Amino acid sequence: MPPLSLYIHIPWCIQKCPYCDFNSHAIKSDTPESAYITALLNDLAVDIQRYNITRPISSIFIGGGTPSLFSPESINRLLRGIEQQLALKDGLEITLEANPGTFESQKFAEFRALGINRLSIGIQSFNDPLLKKLGRVHSAQEAIHAAEIAHQSGFDNFNLDLMFGLPGAGLDSSKIDIETAINLKPSHISFYQLTLEPNTWFHKFPPKLPDDETIFNTQKQCQQILADYGYRQYEVSAYSQPGLQCRHNLNYWQFGDYLGIGAGAHGKISQGLPQAIIRSFKPKSPEQYLNNSHQHGGADAIAVSELPLEFIMNHLRLKQGFTLDAYQARTGLAIATLEPALSACVKQNLLIRQHNHYYCSEQGWNFLDNILEQFIP
Template sequence: MTSLYAHFPWCVKKCPYCDFNSHPLNGTLDRDRYIDALILDLNEQRSAYGTTRFKTVFFGGGTPSLFDPADFERLLIAISCDGEVTMEANPGTTEHADFAAYASAGINRLSLGVQSFDATMLQRLGRIHSSEDADRAYRSARRGGFDNINLDIMYGLPEQQVEQALDDLRRAIALEPEHISWYQLTIEPKTAFHSAPPTLPDETPISDMETHGWALLREAGYRRYEVSAWTQPGRECQHNMNYWTFGDYLGIGAGAHGKVDRQRTDKAKAPSRYLSTPTATNRRTLNDDDLRFEYLLNALRLVEGTSWGTFSERTGLPPMADEPIWKRGCALGLLRTDRVATTPMGYRHLDSVLTMFLSDA
C-alpha cells in the first residue's frame, strides 16, 4: 500500500539553518485555497496511479500547524487513511491550538519542533518560541488526546557545550514522548547560516555529545532504529519507515516529492506557482543504477537495514550480495552478507559507505 506526504510551505519566519521548502508568511494565509489545491492534486495523482487508500499520511512543512483542525478534517475526508497520520507542529504556533480538535479531525501522531530547551540556543536558532511554549504545547497535546508524540531536538548548535546538549535531551526524555528525533545541526547551502556561519562545536565535543546522548536515550528505554530516530518499543514512525524501506508514496503540495515504482514525482516549489497549477506533476523514471543507489541511500540509514527480499520486491532487481562492490564492503567489515545492512563499524562510517556506492554508479 502507498503512503501520502502533504507539504505545507509556509512558516511564521524562516529559521537561519533551514533549507526546507518553507516561505515566511507575508500577509494572510488563504487556507481554503491551499486545501482545495491539495485535494485537486491528490485526486489527479490518485487516479494516475490507481491509489485508493493510504497506509500512512504525513503533514510536513513548513508549518502545517498554521492550518486549523477543520482544514485537516476536510483534507482527511478526501484522503481516507486508517493508519498513522502525523502532523508537524511548531510550538510557536500552538498557543491557542485546539489539540483535541486536531485529534478528532483524524491526526493521531504529532511531531513537535522543539529543537532545544535553552533560551540562548533557541534565540541563536532564530526560533519563534520559548522552551515554556514547547512544554505547554506538549502538555496540551497530551491533554488533547495525543498518545503518539515525537519531539525534534537538534545538537551541535552554535557554541553549544556538551552538557547543554545533554540537558536538552534530559528535558526531552523527562516529558516521556514515544519518539525522539535527535539531529546534528548541519549547515546547508543557501541558508542564512551558510552565508554567515556560526561557530559550531568541534569534532571532539560532538563525539562526546553522541556517546553520552545515545547512552541517555538507551537508559531511558529508547531504541535507535535510524541515524537520528529513537523510539519507545513499537512506536517507530511508520511513515518514515516506508521511505527508508523504499516503499511507494504520493507527494502533494508545493515542492512535494513522491515515488511510485520506478517513477519519481515532484511539484512546483514556489507556493504561487503550485497554487496556479496544482495538478501539474513532473515525472522522472529511475534507471537500474539510480534505483539501486536510492534504495541503499534509504535502507542503510536503518540500523537493521532490510532483507534482500524487500530489496528485490521494491526495486525489481536481483540481490546485490554477489556483486564485487558488495563483496568488497563485506571484506572491509562494513557491510553484512545476509541483509541489506551495514555492520556496526559500517554504520559509524555511513557517509563513506554511501560514497563508495556513489562512485561505483
C-alpha cells in the same frame, strides 16, 4: 507492490529559520488557506488518475512549514477530502508537524478529534539563548508547555525534534535537552546534528560550531541516555519507545511508495519493476502551485543503474539493515546487481552479513558515506 503512504506539504511558517533548507515561507495575513486545501485535493485527484492508484494508504504525514498554523476546519476539510478519494487502512498513522509557538489546548484537542493521532513537534532545544541563535520563535517554557498540551489533548504518540552541535553549545547543554525531553514522556525523539545546508542563511554566514570531537562525544553520550530510558535507536536520527517508530518514515527508508502533494512535495511510485519506479515533484513556489502553472509538477523514472544506490542509501539509514529478498521485491533487480560493492563492504567490516540479511557494523554506522560511495554507478 510496496506499501503506499501520502505526504502533504504546507509550506508556511511563522518565520524562516536560518538553518532551514525545506520549502518554507513566512506566513502572511492573507495566506490563502482555503484555496490551498482546494489545490491539495485537486493535486491528489490528478496523481490518483495519473498513477492509477488503487492501493490503500497506510500512513499520512502533514509536513511543512508549520501545518499546525492552519485551522482545524481546514485540516478537517483536507482529511475528509482524502477519505473521499482514497482507501485508508484501518489504524493508519496520521502525523501533523507542529511548532511550540502554535500550541493552543482547544486547537490541538480538535486536531486529535479529527483523527490525527501523532504529532511531530519542532523543539530543537530547551535553551533560550540557543533557540534565539537558531531563529526559533518559541521559548524553552513554551516548548515544555507544547508537550504538556499534547498529552492533555489525547496524543499518546508524539515526537520531539532536538538538535545538537549548535553554535556555542556543548555536551552539558545537549544532555539537559535530552533529559528535559525524556521527562516530558514523548513516544519518539529525533536527535540530529545541525548541518549548514546550501541556500540557507547559516550557509551564507556560517556560525562557529563545536569541534568534531565535541560533537561526536555529545552524540554518543546522549544516545546512551536515550537508551537508558528505553528510547531505542532504529534510524540515523530517530529513537522510539518499543513499537512506536514513525511508520511513515519507516516506509520511506524501506524504499516504499508515497504520493507527494503540495508546493515542493516529492513522491515515489512503483509502476513497474525495475524500469518504471517514478520520482514525482511539485512546483516549489506556493503561487505557482496555487495557479497550477506547472500542471502539478513533473516526474522522472529512476535510472535502473541507480536503483542499487537508491535502495542502499535508504535502507542503511535503518539499524535493522535489509534483506536480499527485500532488495529484489522493491527494485525488481537480481541480487548480482549489488556486487561487487556488497561483498567489498563486508570484507572491509563496514557491513555485517547474517545469512541473507545485511546491516551496518559499528564502523559502517559511523562512516555510512564510505559504504554509499561504493554503490555509485
